[in-house]
Amino acid sequence: MASDEARAGLPDADRRPGRVAHVPGPSVRRLSLYLRELEGLLRQQRRTVSSLQLGKTLGLTDAQVRKDLANFGQFGHPGVGYRVEEMIAQIRRILGTDRVWNVLLVGAGNLGRALVSYRGFAGKGFEIVAVLDNDPDKVGQKVGSGSELEVLSLESLAEVVRRLRIEIAILCLPSEVAQPIADRLVQAGIKGILNFAPTTLAVPGPVALAGVDLAVHLEQLAFQISAGQARTKPPETPHAT
Amino acid sequence: MASDEARAGLPDADRRPGRVAHVPGPSVRRLSLYLRELEGLLRQQRRTVSSLQLGKTLGLTDAQVRKDLANFGQFGHPGVGYRVEEMIAQIRRILGTDRVWNVLLVGAGNLGRALVSYRGFAGKGFEIVAVLDNDPDKVGQKVGSGSELEVLSLESLAEVVRRLRIEIAILCLPSEVAQPIADRLVQAGIKGILNFAPTTLAVPGPVALAGVDLAVHLEQLAFQISAGQARTKPPETPHAT
DNA sequence: GCTTGTGAAACGTTTCACAGCA
DNA sequence: TGCTGTGAAACGTTTCACAAGC
Numbered sequence: 001m002a003s004d005e006a007r008a009g010l011p012d013a014d015r016r017p018g019r020v021a022h023v024p025g026p027s028v029r030r031l032s033l034y035l036r037e038l039e040g041l042l043r044q045q046r047r048t049v050s051s052l053q054l055g056k057t058l059g060l061t062d063a064q065v066r067k068d069l070a071n072f073g074q075f076g077h078p079g080v081g082y083r084v085e086e087m088i089a090q091i092r093r094i095l096g097t098d099r100v101w102n103v104l105l106v107g108a109g110n111l112g113r114a115l116v117s118y119r120g121f122a123g124k125g126f127e128i129v130a131v132l133d134n135d136p137d138k139v140g141q142k143v144g145s146g147s148e149l150e151v152l153s154l155e156s157l158a159e160v161v162r163r164l165r166i167e168i169a170i171l172c173l174p175s176e177v178a179q180p181i182a183d184r185l186v187q188a189g190i191k192g193i194l195n196f197a198p199t200t201l202a203v204p205g206p207v208a209l210a211g212v213d214l215a216v217h218l219e220q221l222a223f224q225i226s227a228g229q230a231r232t233k234p235p236e237t238p239h240a241t
Numbered sequence: 242m243a244s245d246e247a248r249a250g251l252p253d254a255d256r257r258p259g260r261v262a263h264v265p266g267p268s269v270r271r272l273s274l275y276l277r278e279l280e281g282l283l284r285q286q287r288r289t290v291s292s293l294q295l296g297k298t299l300g301l302t303d304a305q306v307r308k309d310l311a312n313f314g315q316f317g318h319p320g321v322g323y324r325v326e327e328m329i330a331q332i333r334r335i336l337g338t339d340r341v342w343n344v345l346l347v348g349a350g351n352l353g354r355a356l357v358s359y360r361g362f363a364g365k366g367f368e369i370v371a372v373l374d375n376d377p378d379k380v381g382q383k384v385g386s387g388s389e390l391e392v393l394s395l396e397s398l399a400e401v402v403r404r405l406r407i408e409i410a411i412l413c414l415p416s417e418v419a420q421p422i423a424d425r426l427v428q429a430g431i432k433g434i435l436n437f438a439p440t441t442l443a444v445p446g447p448v449a450l451a452g453v454d455l456a457v458h459l460e461q462l463a464f465q466i467s468a469g470q471a472r473t474k475p476p477e478t479p480h481a482t
Numbered sequence: 483g484c485t486t487g488t489g490a491a492a493c494g495t496t497t498c499a500c501a502g503c504a
Numbered sequence: 505t506g507c508t509g510t511g512a513a514a515c516g517t518t519t520c521a522c523a524a525g526c
Contacts, residue, residue, distance in 0.1 A: 020468070024517065028464055032457040036439060050485065057441055062485090063519055070487055078486045079526035095460045096467030103459070114355035115455070120439050124456040125463070168462055192462035198277060198361050200298055208465035210458050214356070215365040216273040217451050218344070219336045221409055221433035222366070223269055224449035226337030227261070265495065291507065303507095304497055311509055319508045320504040 020072055020094075027068045033058055034068070035091045041084050050081035097125030104161060104169045104190075106181055108133040108143060108151045111196060112172035117145045126168070130160045134177075154181075158188040167191040175199040261313055261335075268309045274299055275309070276332045282325050291322035338366030345402060345410045345431075347422055349374040349384060349392045352437060353413035358386045367409070371401050375418075395422075399429040408432040416440040 037057055041049055051065040069075055069082070072094050076082050092098040103121075105112055105128050116128055131143055131151050141151045152160060160166065169185050171178055171193060178197035185193060192208035195201050198216075203209050278298055282290055292306040310316055310323070313335050317323050333339040344362075346353055346369050357369055372384055372392050382392045393401060401407065410426050412419055412434060419438035426434060433449035436442050439457075444450050 026517070029461065031464075032454070032460045033441070035460070036454070036457070037441065040440070052485085057443075061519065063521095064517095066486060067488085067518075074487070076486045077526070078524075079484050081485065094464070094468070096463040097460055101459070101463055110355035110358045114351035117351045118455065120454075120456050121459070124459070126456070126459050167466065168459065191466045194458055194462060199281070200274070200278065202298075208462045210462055212453060212455075212458060213273070213277070213361075214359065214453075215361050215367070216270075216277070217435055217453060218342070218362070218365070218367050218409065219273045219276070219338055220270065221435060221449045221451050222337040222342055223272075223335070225408065225432045227335070267495070293507085302497065304499095305495095307508060308496075308510085315509070317508045318504075319502075320506050322507065 023071045027071050030058070030060070030064075030068050031091055031095060034065070035088065035095070038084050038088045038091070042088060046084055048077075048081040048083050049087075051076070054082070092125070099125065101126050101168050102129045102164055102166045103127060104129070104164075104166045104185075105131045105172065106133075106154075106157075106169060106185075107172035108135075108138045108141070109172060112170075113143050115170060115172065116143045116149060119145065128170075129164050129166065132157060132160070157181075157184055161185070161188040161190060168194065170194045170196065172196045264312045268312050271299070271301070271305075271309050272332055272336060275306070276329065276336070279325055279329045279332070283329060287325055289318075289322040289324050290328075292317070295323070333366070340366065342367050342409050343370045343405055343407045344368060345370070345405075345407045345426075346372045346413065347374075347395075347398075347410055347426075348413035349376075349379045349382065350413060353411075354384050356411060356413065357384045357390060360386065369411075370405050370407065373398060373401070398422075398425055402426070402429040402431060409435065411435045411437065413437045 034054060037054060038049070050062070051069075052062040054060075055062050055065040066076070069087075072090070075087055075090055089098070103126050105116055108116075108131050112131070112133075116131055121127065128144075128149070131149050132154050133139060133151050134154050136153075138151050139153050143149050143151060161169075167190065169190050169192070171181065173181060173196075175197045178195060178199050179201055182193055182195070182201050182203055186203055186207055190207065193201065193203060193210075195209065195211045196213075198213045201209060201211070275295060278295060279290070291303070292310075293303040295301075296303050296306040307317070310328075313331070316328055316331055330339070344367050346357055349357075349372050353372070353374075357372055362368065369385075369390070372390050373395050374380060374392050375395050379392050380394050384390050384392060402410075408431065410431050410433070412422065414422060414437075416438045419436060419440050420442060423434055423436070423442050423444055427444055427448055431448065434442065434444065434451070436450065436452040437454075439454045442450060442452070
């Protein structure tokens with residue numbers, strides 16, 4: 001651990017577009033929420049929005065919204081606010097969803113099949129392009145809202161990842177097999193894993209990891225109800241597992 | 242007096258005797274992860290675990306683990322660590338999952354039906370005891386792993402919540418109807434809502450709220466992959482297979 | 483008028499380091 | 505020796521307050 005040299009007080013000379021120095025994690029998480037709100041405003045034909053308005057629906061202060069967005073550049077227009085369409089394009093570019101990511105889904109159980117049919121990814125920059133499962137009964141089945149995907153055997157994992165240039169995988173598997181499958185995905189060159197198994201995965205540093213544990217979210221509700229009763233601040237909480 | 246009394250915006254006060262004074266939000270979130278790890282250790286017949294061991298699998302420091310647990314009392318045994326079984330019982334008590342919560346699921350689409358069949362809630366203190374849907378074609382259908390639940394009409398919402406003493410609802414609905422249904426749930430006396438619709442809900446202060454937006458999680462992965470490349474909260478030295 | 487962007491202050495969380503106990 | 509619990513220091517995030525621009 002390097003001790004801190006005199007690194008305070010230096011003016012940030014790094015203001016080149018495209019290169020962003022250091023962004024707080026919470027800011028990045030909120031970026032997705034801003035995007036969601038802005039897309040809603042666009043559907044309502046709204047042209048601009050102020051930091052105060054944007055923050056109000058999300059339970060944030062106007063200063064927070066401005067600081068968050070200012071982390072990535074100067075997008076606002078004083079006296080006007082933020083232009084909805086422009087801001088959407090900028091956030092998509094920042095998040096990296098201004099292009100389509102090919103996604104692999106592993107595990108065609110109830111949850112897995114539901115995700116393949118999930119409409120919420122449409123227009124968000126993600127497309128599930130392959131589904132794998134272990135179970136011989138499931139292999140060969142057609143899945144998806146239009147039944148356009150065929151479940152493939154796990155044996156084809158590496159081949160599918162490479163052939164379809166897949167960078168993100170969603171794991172809907174029993175806890176016991178999640179880690180070995182994650183290992184195989186990493187080996188095959190996957191860059192990010194979204195894990196729905198209720199277990200902690202270990203992956204090498206450069207591989208991105210996010211976890212969604214349904215029971216965990218319910219537990220947080222139970223705590224808020226029984227202990228807290230007062231609301232804590234942030235609604236959304238993605239937490240790496 | 243410009244700003245002294247002006248802080249009344251956020252409800253926060255909870256200083257009842259017998260209740261734990263003020264616990265950082267991040268600590269509470271990690272509590273669920275500790276519980277999950279401890280339950281895994283119990284299955285492996287482990288009797289005790291140190292803060293260092295517990296933290297390592299989760300990518301946390303030992304000091305962090307100790308501080309988190311110390312927020313709620315003194316549970317550790319110097320020179321020994323934490324007794325697995327005892328700690329599980331304590332965390333369940335703290336989270337409020339040392340009893341069973343009746344859960345209502347609203348929306349019997351793909352995702353909703355998958356959650357009803359989801360085995361991960363078993364033994365975690367949550368039981369889905371009713372399923373509602375709008376669609377006349379779905380009403381009357383049997384759902385659940387053993388097909389033991391019948392989908393009921395939305396009209397029975399308030400009656401079902403009261404009769405079955407339901408305190409938590411899971412929303413698997415299109416964004417457009419999520420808010421009106423949330424309003425009806427609040428009206429019926431629900432205490433917490435887990436929202437899977439990709440929209441921001443507004444609920445009165447005393448009602449607990451959590452949201453899971455699948456697109457948001459994928460966006461965070463996309464950002465980590467394209468911008469970050471380095472992990473935000475890195476567990477140290479990783480190892481591939 | 484209204485609204486952004488931004489230093490500086492306020493606040494919250496994590497890490498450090500060590501006393502104390504088994 | 506091994507480990508917890510805890511003040512204090514380090515670090516990170518949010519809020520404040522206001523100059524500057526539309």
